[in-house]
Amino acid sequence: MTTLSPPRPGPARAAGSAPRRRPFLRRYDWDAYLYLVPAFAFYLVFLVRPVVESIWIALFDWDGITASEWVGFDNFAEVLADPQIWQATLHSLVFVVFYALLPTALALVFVGAIARIRVRGLAAFRALLFVPYILSTVVVAISWRWIFAETGPLNTALRAIGLDGLTRTWLGDFTTALPSVGIIGTWVMFGLAFVLFVSGLQNIPAEQFEAARLDGAGPVREFFAVTLPALRGEIQVALVLMITAALRNFDIVWNTTSGGPGTSTTVPSYFIYREAFVTHQVGRASAIAVVLTLLIFAIVGAVMWLTRDRDAAAPRGGTR
Amino acid sequence: MPTRRMRLTGAAAAVTALALGLAACSAPGGSRTEPSAPVEKITAPVTPEQVAELGEVTLSVWADQGEQDFMDQLVPAYEAEFPNVTVDIQFKSFNDLTATVLNAMNSADAPDVAQGNQGWATDGALVKAGLIRPLDDVADAYDYRDAAGDAITQLQWSEDGSAFGEGAVYGMSPDNQMVGLFSNREKLAALGLGTPTTLDELEAAFAAAKAAGQTPLxxxxxxxxxxxxxxxxxxxxxxxxADTREWITGAKGADFAVDSNGEALDRFAEWVAKGYVSAGYDGTSPDDAAAAFASGEGVFFIGGNWYAGAISDGAAFDFTPGLSDGDYASSGSFGMPWHVSSKSDATLAAIAFVGMVNSPESAELLAGIHRVPIQPVEAAGDDAMFAALLDASATQLDGAGPLYWYGWATDTMFDTFTGGLQEVLAGRESADALLERVQSDWVDFHTD
Structure with a gap:
């Protein structure tokens, strides 16, 4: 991760790490931590406390207003036994492919291509590709609803090239609704992955490419030997962001299909919303939220482990 | 250089904050709210003199954003009649309002007046938590009960919120919303047909439209x-x-899984299979469909009378209530009900506001902005579409009345019913299987 750097322990660190035995409280330099107190207090009040409270509320049968009743892990048992939740989770995993894997793969192909050529106006190109990511998701959803509509541009284009048989209302069809919503995610996330990878690409010393070329590497070999390993950090960041977005996806689904047709595009976040605000089962809503959070942790953890720096001591890029 | 004492203080502060954060965990929720200062029942409309005794008050009101046009006229009229009251009104989108009104009414500075939504999710929860005042006396004092007729059951709840459709009136709503049949007069005339009033006539018109190369619905x-x-x-x-309403309001032993409902589902699926329904309907927004119909596509559009905003040309289009086979029953209900907070410290001013919203005088204001009032109005004006809406509303209320909305039946029924209906129409689920699911949702909800 590159976003958060650890607190800089200040000049007294040498003393702190000296081999002399000191009592616990004096072993560290506590001054440094004092600077963290405001941020930590904020973090505690607005992040840790709500999380702890959610876990706590999940243990109650509560309508959000009147007295609650302790039910232990019953809410979790109910949630895990609910086939609708499992179906929704499965949809989320499909979204991981569309929201994370596909944009990463596409962006890598593009980056691999521009690593060898000089792109005029790269900055403008990059800004343009990033636009979908910063657009309001409601705007994105409405635009794509139009693109996918019965008389929308996609079907018009298909008819123009004689593929009338393929036309359909993409978001209203039981088989195509889920991948169609997924494609919207790919479009949104591609810009993020691309921008991250391009900035990573610019950090690779030109000598590495030269060396690879002198050694006779073709574009494919160069991509796998130089570009891909050098982008490991960026790929990791991109995957974590995009997988999280995929698993907690709600707004795009809500504004395109509302989970339909039937239950073909339901997602866990929808059930959190429904239990909390419609059926007033705040305990169950919290239980779903906790399960979803654990799932996100597990998947993101697995991805970080898979993309970990296996040879942290080697120089970046590791071609020598 | 900070002293060690300071360092220790900092560490102690952090630990204390952590402990406080975690100690917030006592069992969530409080008890049922009991009205702090119960106000005597009223017997006649609240007078300005009665309200004047409250001194200078600010009346906090939460309303749906669809009420804005109406409120723009009503609030000044109210403030003129009750000069010691200032109305502080907040508009929310429907989703926002229904999702947050319960918590808002439960908060320390709850609005004095708020709109809810019929059914268990909002009104039922408000009654159960004791957050709104029963309005039986207000309904009588403002001649509302007669105007509402039998359909008043949609506003009634038992005192503990466990029974819907009986007990005290907890809200009042001034307008009627209903699903009806919009038809394209010109196209019907070209087919040699009038506006259908029976199911057979409607299906015959569909077949004729289809044969003529039109989109029937x-x-x-x-x-x-x-x-x-x-x-x-x-x-x-x-x-x-009556059977459907009993089922929706949760009357003991009611059953939706009956043959006639199975037939209705099968016939709807048949409409789709025969190509009577516009292609790609599941991927088309209702607003887009209404706009397409208003611009001349298709022969019929079935939808709420609120689509008259988009399908507004009364010369080109007609609006009729449900079919005469069922004495004009179709989904419908009053608009979002207005409630008086049981925590209000200006209850009389709040009652005066809700009373005025639902009074015969306000009916004229509503008619002026083409909303269909429940209270009788003098004249429809010269707008043909609005005249059709008034006519349809009166026909339905005099006939079998509104069916209410299937989604009201339980707090998960909207999802069960709408998702399942999509499956049935696509031929992926049988009518019987859906009816069984719908009824078991209902049974689960009422045995909890």
Whole structure:
């Protein structure tokens, strides 16, 4: 991760790490931590406390207003036994492919291509590709609803090239609704992955490419030997962001299909919303939220482990 | 250089904050709210003199954003009649309002007046938590009960919020919303047909339209609710309205899984199979469908009378209530009910506000902005579409009445019903299987 750097322990660190035995409280330099107190207090009040409270509320049968009743892990048992939740989770995993894997793969192909050529106006190109990511998701959803509509541009284009048989209302069809919503995610996330990878690409010393070329590497070999390993950090960041977005996806689904047709595009976040605000089962809503959070942790953890720096001591890029 | 004492203080502060954060965990929720200062029942409309005794007050009001045009006229009239009251009104989108009104009414500075929504999710929860005042006396004092007629049951709850459709009136709503049949007059005339009033005539018109190369029925169901509303025209024609209402309000032993409802589902699926329904309806928004119909596509559009904003040309289009087979029953209800907070410290001013919203005088204001009032109005004006809306509303209320909305039946019924209906229409689920699921949702909810 590159976003958060650890607190800089200040000049007294040498003393702190000296081999002399000191009592616990004096072993560290506590001054440094004092600077963290405001941020930590904020973090505690607005992040840790709500999380702890959610876990706590999940243990109650509560309508959000009147007295609650302790039910232990019953809410979790109910949630895990609910086939609708499992179906929704499965949809989320499909979204991981569309929201994370596909944009990463596409962006890598593009980056691999521009690593060898000089792109005029790269900055403008990059800004343009990033636009979908910063657009309001409601705007994105409405635009794509139009693109996918019965008389929308996609079907018009298909008819123009004689593929009338393929036309359909993409978001209203039981088989195509889920991948169609997924494609919207790919479009949104591609810009993020691309921008991250391009900035990573610019950090690779030109000598590495030269060396690879002198050694006779073709574009494919160069991509796998130089570009891909050098982008490991960026790929990791991109995957974590995009997988999280995929698993907690709600707004795009809500504004395109509302989970339909039937239950073909339901997602866990929808059930959190429904239990909390419609059926007033705040305990169950919290239980779903906790399960979803654990799932996100597990998947993101697995991805970080898979993309970990296996040879942290080697120089970046590791071609020598 | 900080002293060690300071360092220790900092560490102690951090630990204390952590402990406080975690110690917030006592069992969530409080007890049922009991009204702090119960106000005597009123017997006549609240007078300015009574309200003046409250001194200078600010009346906090939460309303749906659809009420804005109406409120722009009503609030000044109210403030003129009750000069010591300042109305502080906040408008919310429907989703926002229904999702947050319960917590707002439960908060320390709850609004004095707020709109809810019929059914268990909002009104039922408000009554259960004791957050709103019963309005039986207000309904009588403002001649509301007579105007509402039998349909007043949609505003009634038992005191503990466990029974819907009986008990005290907890809200009042001034306008009527209903699903009806919009038809394209010119196209019907070209087919040699008039506006159909029976199910057989409607299906014959569909067949004739199809044969003439027209789209018989324009539907946009991306919101999932629209197909359910369309279905109500069929279901209302085949099943007695009283049975459906009893089922929706949760009367003991009510059953939706009856043959006539199965027939209604099968016939709707048949409409789709025969190509009577516009292609791609599940991926089309209802607003887009209404706009397409208004611009001349298709022969019929089944939808709420609120689409008259988009389908506004009364010379080109007609609006009729449900079919005569079922004595004009179709989905419908009053608009979002207005409630008085049981925590209000200006209860009389709040009652005066809700009373005025629902008074015969305000009916004229509503008619002026083409909303269909429950209280009788003098004249429809010269707008043909609005005249049709008034006519349809009166026909339905005099006939079998509104069916209410299937989604009210339980707090998960909207999802069960709408999702299932999409499956049935696509031929992926049988009518019987859906009816069984719908009824088991109902049974689960009422045995909890």
């Amino acid at each position: 324009v539907l946009g169901n991306a919101d999932k609710a629209s197909a359910m509303q369309t279905f109500s025209i069929l279901q209302g024609a085949l099943t007695p309205a």
